[in-house]
Amino acid sequence: MDISLINSQSLLQLHSLVEKKEQIIAALQEIDAAIINTLKGGTILVEVVEVSTKPASLPPAPAATKPAAAVKSPGKSAAKSKAGRPGGLKDRILALLDAAGPEGLRVKDISDKLGVKATNVSVWFSTTGKKITTKIEPGRFAAKGVKPVVAAPAKPQTPENPAAAAKKSKLSPEAKARIGTAAKARWAAARAGKATTAAASDKPASSKPLAAKKKGGISPEGRAKIAAAAKARWSAVRAGKAASAAAAAKPVAFKPIVAKPASSKPIAATKKGGISPEGRAKIAAAAKARWAKVRAGKASKKSLKA
Numbered sequence: 001m002d003i004s005l006i007n008s009q010s011l012l013q014l015h016s017l018v019e020k021k022e023q024i025i026a027a028l029q030e031i032d033a034a035i036i037n038t039l040k041g042g043t044i045l046v047e048v049v050e051v052s053t054k055p056a057s058l059p060p061a062p063a064a065t066k067p068a069a070a071v072k073s074p075g076k077s078a079a080k081s082k083a084g085r086p087g088g089l090k091d092r093i094l095a096l097l098d099a100a101g102p103e104g105l106r107v108k109d110i111s112d113k114l115g116v117k118a119t120n121v122s123v124w125f126s127t128t129g130k131k132i133t134t135k136i137e138p139g140r141f142a143a144k145g146v147k148p149v150v151a152a153p154a155k156p157q158t159p160e161n162p163a164a165a166a167k168k169s170k171l172s173p174e175a176k177a178r179i180g181t182a183a184k185a186r187w188a189a190a191r192a193g194k195a196t197t198a199a200a201s202d203k204p205a206s207s208k209p210l211a212a213k214k215k216g217g218i219s220p221e222g223r224a225k226i227a228a229a230a231k232a233r234w235s236a237v238r239a240g241k242a243a244s245a246a247a248a249a250k251p252v253a254f255k256p257i258v259a260k261p262a263s264s265k266p267i268a269a270t271k272k273g274g275i276s277p278e279g280r281a282k283i284a285a286a287a288k289a290r291w292a293k294v295r296a297g298k299a300s301k302k303s304l305k306a
Contacts (some may be wrong), residue, residue: 032088032092035092036091036092036095039095039096039098039099040095040098040099089114089116089120089124090124090128090129092114093110093114093121093124093129094132094143096110096113096114097133097141097142097143098143100142101142102142103142104134104136104140104141104142104143105140105141105142106139106140107121107122107125107139107140107141108139125141129141131144132144
């Protein structure tokens with residue numbers, strides 16, 4: 001909004017519009033209070049303030065100023081203005097629940113009576129109204145502290161005409177007779193089996209000795225073969241030990257050690273270095289020549305200094 005466009009005429013127009021707005025809000029608040037008291041059983045006289053919707057006679061606005069915002073019509077429902085006030089929706093819902101009593105109301109019914117969206121009512125019950133209301137069933141609520149009316153379970157309806165109910169059965173009389181006969185035969189066989197079991201339990205015990213339980217899975221022939229193989233193996237082990245002991249008891253024959261005659265050849269000297277005599281001679285000659293040059297150089301320097 002450009003502040004430079006505001007002048008005294010636009011301010012006067014805004015002032016008149018704000019006054020109308022305040023009058024409308026005051027009238028709506030009085031109407032809401034009357035509705036709540038009526039739902040609670042009380043009566044109250046409300047003076048409805050007549051608000052003129054005609055624009056105030058003002059001097060024409062200059063061309064440079066922007067047109068003023070349109071005035072909202074006071075004919076809108078009081079529910080929207082009431083819902084905007086903090087706690088307005090709570091008071092109205094609680095008033096409806098108190099009037100409904102223990103049976104409570106559905107969310108859709110509350111939405112229709114208050115002119116509020118059903119989503120907003122559901123959100124209120126799940127947040128603000130969770131601690132101050134009682135949930136009777138999904139979508140139905142009552143005021144806190146009121147015992148909800150629970151519908152009694154429906155009793156099974158008995159048919160007035162038994163013959164008509166019998167006709168609804170899909171089994172014929174012959175089929176039912178066959179099923180009954182088969183059931184009787186089955187139960188007779190079951191009883192006969194129980195009788196034979198009881199008679200067998202009453203007989204004296206047999207005089208035959210009970211056979212010993214088989215502990216292993218090897219036959220006697222297999223056990224005999226295993227024992228013979230073990231005996232043969234241990235006899236071979238013992239024979240090997242006896243042969244070893246006999247060999248250890250025999251005297252050991254020692255051969256005489258004969259000394260070899262000493263060789264007449266002279267023992268060659270151990271070679272200490274890897275350089276031959278000719279190589280050593282060359283190295284010595286080169287060293288002598290090098291030192292001779294060094295001494296000659298020193299002698300020439302002394303003679304020059306002198």
